[in-house]
Amino acid sequence: MLGESHSLNVEFPEHQDRIQELKSSNEHFKLMADRYHHLDHKIRGLECSNVPTDDQHFTQLKLERLQLKDQIFSILSN
Structure with missing residues (x-):
């Protein structure tokens, strides 16, 4: 759905506490989470x-967000 939030807390509600913990204790995770939030x-x-944007630009933004989401999930799963 267009305009739907894909924030980390929406995508990973079961990991909300871990997300907050990592954002405050792991600088690399914080940078990834901040970039993910910015992209979302x-x-x-x-x-x-x-706002006009070409399909390639829009697709690239969504792809980067997806890649970050996968990396973040990998960290949360360990």
Whole structure:
């Protein structure tokens, strides 16, 4: 659905405490989480407005968000 939040707390509700813990104790995880949040916010903004963007740019943003999500999940699963 367009404009739907894909925040880490929405995507991984069972890991909310671990996400907060890692954001405060692991600088690499914090940087990944911050970048993920920035991408999610940007993608939702583009979906909800009529700001023109080419399909390749939009697809690249979504791909980067997906790759970060996979990396974050890998850390959360360990």
